[in-house]
Amino acid sequence: MTNTSTITITKRITIKTESDAVQYLTSVGEAAVLSSLSDGRLTIERSCHRCGGSGIYSSYHGTCFACGGVRPTWTECPTVIAYARRHRKNATARANREAKSMAVHAAKRAEGQAWLEANGLGAAVAAIDSETRTGAEQMLLGLASSCHQFGSLTEKQLAFARSLVVEIADRKAADADKINAPTGRLEITGEVISRKFSENAYGLTDRITVLVETEAGHWILNCTTPAALTGTCVKRGDTVRLTATITPSDTDPSFAFGKRPAKASVVTTTTEAD
Ligand SMILES: [Zn+2]
Structure with a gap:
């Protein structure tokens, strides 16, 4: 645990004298409170932790039930030694809680990893x-x-x-079987792997994605659903034939976009429910 070293170091400091307390508070970033140090005591403004000093918890609940609306703010004058010790006690308890929660978290993670392996x-x-x-x-x-x-x-x-x-x-x-898509106006035959309808500022779009198998491997074509097929229920699993002007994508040469699809027909259809 990364926290252990911090705790050990904190515990090792002995706060016996005013100078120990000042050194401790400075080391933990609490130097600001020392500006009120006078005759070994600090002046600390406190307010109720629940109502923040207003005495009213909320308009619905009315008077704060932590302080009863009484003395919601007050001044404490602890000795700097007592203040530093209390601060360290709280910080140590907090660090221990965090270390414990990290340990629980790490144990759960290991348990989950073992479960995944099993x-x-x-x-x-x-x-x-x-x-x-x-x-x-x-x-x-x-x-x-x-x-x-x-x-x-x-x-x-x-x-x-x-x-x-x-x-x-x-x-x-x-x-592993991908090949580069061709370029130009070509007739292709392939299996529809998806058909998507979407709506944008220009109206409804209906596009199909077709897997084109060749002896060397396969590539994928995405184009608007050809007019001859738009009124049909052509779907995933069907084999279609069409002609389109094909341009491979800049990011994936095995994926191409088709323009002006025409001469389309369904070669085989599947009854597989999707
Ligand atoms: Zn209160």
Whole structure:
């Protein structure tokens, strides 16, 4: 624990004399209070911790029940030695509480990590590169973090985590097979992997994303759904043929955008409910 050294050092200082107390208070950033030091005593303005010295807790609750509205502010004149000792006692107690909570946190994290390993999720979580993580990887990291916090996952969370691991592996296998998309006006045939409808300032948009398999590997085309298909229920899993002017994306050469899609038709359709 990083806090242990601080506590040990603090405990080692003996506050016996006024000069010890001044040295201690200065070392912990409480030098300002020393401006009232006179004849070994400080003058400290106090106010009720609950009402802040107003005597009224809230307009609903009325009179503060910590101070009863009596003496909500007052002046204390402790000796500087007593003040410094009390300060150190409180600081030590606070540091101990924090160290304890950190230890509890670390133990829970270790328990959660062991649980992830025992359930076959450790390697998949460790393999995630946080710089380039995908949506599925992000969700798996979220579950891992939950597990580190609570020590385990629920049955449902575990089932979901396992489905994410499969999805991530599938995606990695698919990525390994990527090739650069072609450029120009071409006819393509491929499987629809998504169809998205969205609304913006220009009206409704309807776009499809198509996975184009070739002998060398695959690439992905995203274009507005061709006019011939817009009124149909063409969906994920269907195979379509279309002609479009294809331009690979600047950031991913295996992903291209298609313009002016035409001559579109559905080659095969799937009945798989999605
Ligand atoms: Zn009060």
